[in-house]
Amino acid sequence: MELRIGVIGTGAIGEDHIRRLTDTITGARVVALSDINKENAMRVSKKYNVTFYETGYEVIWSPDVDAVVIASWDPTHAEFVLECIKAKKHVLCEKPLGTSAEECMEIVKAEAAGGKKLVQVGFMRRYDKGYRKLKEIIESGEIGEPLMIHCCHRNRVPGPQHTTDMTIKNSGIHEIDILRWLLGEDYESGQVLMAKQNQNALDGLKDPQIMLLKTKSGVRIDAEVNMNSHYGYDIQCEVVGEKGVIRLPDPISILKKKSGMGSHEILADWSQRFVEAYDVEFQQWINSIKESGPVGPNAWDGYVAAVTADTLIKARKLKTIEPIILEPQPAFYC
Numbered sequence: 011m012e013l014r015i016g017v018i019g020t021g022a023i024g025e026d027h028i029r030r031l032t033d034t035i036t037g038a039r040v041v042a043l044s045d046i047n048k049e050n051a052m053r054v055s056k057k058y059n060v061t062f063y064e065t066g067y068e069v070i071w072s073p074d075v076d077a078v079v080i081a082s083w084d085p086t087h088a089e090f091v092l093e094c095i096k097a098k099k100h101v102l103c104e105k106p107l108g109t110s111a112e113e114c115m116e117i118v119k120a121e122a123a124g125g126k127k128l129v130q131v132g133f134m135r136r137y138d139k140g141y142r143k144l145k146e147i148i149e150s151g152e153i154g155e156p157l158m159i160h161c162c163h164r165n166r167v168p169g170p171q172h173t174t175d176m177t178i179k180n181s182g183i184h185e186i187d188i189l190r191w192l193l194g195e196d197y198e199s200g201q202v203l204m205a206k207q208n209q210n211a212l213d214g215l216k217d218p219q220i221m222l223l224k225t226k227s228g229v230r231i232d233a234e235v236n237m238n239s240h241y242g243y244d245i246q247c248e249v250v251g252e253k254g255v256i257r258l259p260d261p262i263s264i265l266k267k268k269s270g271m272g273s274h275e276i277l278a279d280w281s282q283r284f285v286e287a288y289d290v291e292f293q294q295w296i297n298s299i300k301e302s303g304p305v306g307p308n309a310w311d312g313y314v315a316a317v318t319a320d321t322l323i324k325a326r327k328l329k330t331i332e333p334i335i336l337e338p339q340p341a342f343y344c
């Protein structure tokens with residue numbers, strides 16, 4: 011059986027997901043889409059022969075739609091996810107699940123009350139081969155207990171709407187989720203340091219930032235989140251263990267030696283860097299819905315990431331180290 015998918019948001023990643031669901035993923039087809047930018051949505055609708063709906067709500071409630079992908083702007087995510095839960099439809103929501111811990115907790119409560127797992131969050135790094143290998147090695151015990159993790163999350167330039175808080179809530183949230191997943195433990199506290207200001211940053215954008223996290227067992231993490239590398243999209247992660255160090259590999263790239271110089275390409279953005287991870291994420295999501303239900307990052311993971319992001323933003327504003335405090339985890343997610 012082919013799952014009929016509705017997509018809300020046909021901007022950069024929304025269109026990319028429609029392409030992926032059409033050309034790469036098996037067992038699903040996109041039948042509905044919506045975007046407040048009607049002109050672009052109509053273009054995508056024609057390109058992929060998908061029916062346009064005036065609103066995301068109409069996509070969610072359409073009897074022709076079995077499951078929904080949310081790829082609209084961050085502040086719209088929670089309301090659409092809650093509506094999917096009401097409509098009892100599976101939903102893959104791009105990160106972040108909501109723009110605050112409160113919004114995410116509302117989703118957690120609504121999903122648990124409905125008694126069926128319907129929500130998956132687009133933390134696609136969990137499907138990246140490099141991160142999966144890091145996790146496998148950590149869990150094998152080969153490098154002993156992890157002690158520290160050093161990370162970089164560098165974007166070439168930010169989008170025009172990017173804000174200082176979004177550096178943590180929208181970009182840094184990937185580090186927050188992937189490191190908790192890698193280590194298999196929650197955070198205890200967080201702090202944010204501001205580096206020397208990059209004068210090339212958008213007006214008013216404080217950039218770069220350094221997120222400092224400490225896990226419950228004492229692992230120390232430093233993560234540079236830099237929106238203006240200017241040279242490319244660059245994701246780094248090094249885990250220092252008791253007996254060895256492991257590092258996330260860079261994407262394969264040919265070393266070119268020419269005219270007395272050696273060089274290799276650096277990717278421009280996430281769509282190239284994580285293309286395989288998105289493909290695996292989507293194929294597994296489709297397969298899981300047809301089997302026993304979604305097994306990827308869930309609403310609780312979205313909530314934990316949001317609490318952590320909110321706490322880091324508070325810590326940055328107050329220039330303090332803040333405890334990261336979670337509500338009790340509902341048995342539904344254990």
Ligand SMILES: NC(=O)c1ccc[n+]([C@@H]2O[C@H](COP(=O)([O-])OP(=O)(O)OC[C@H]3O[C@@H](n4cnc5c(N)ncnc54)[C@H](O)[C@@H]3O)[C@@H](O)[C@H]2O)c1
Nearest residue numbers: 019020021022023024045046047081082083084086104105
């Ligand atoms: N997992 C990842 O690596 C990754 C990568 C890129 C973007 N994202 C997430 O995907 C989302 C979209 O990002 P993007 O880069 O494609 O942004 P974008 O601005 O290119 O596209 C977002 C689209 O949402 C539309 N939109 C806004 N409100 C809407 C509404 N109420 N109903 C329907 N459409 C609406 C906008 O018109 C726009 O076309 C963001 O939440 C972002 O955090 C995730």
Ligand SMILES: O[C@H]1[C@H](O)[C@@H](O)[C@H](O)[C@@H](O)[C@H]1O
Nearest residue numbers: 105163165180181182184280
């Ligand atoms: O910093 C960017 C991340 O690296 C991407 O993976 C996307 O999530 C994008 O929305 C963020 O702005």
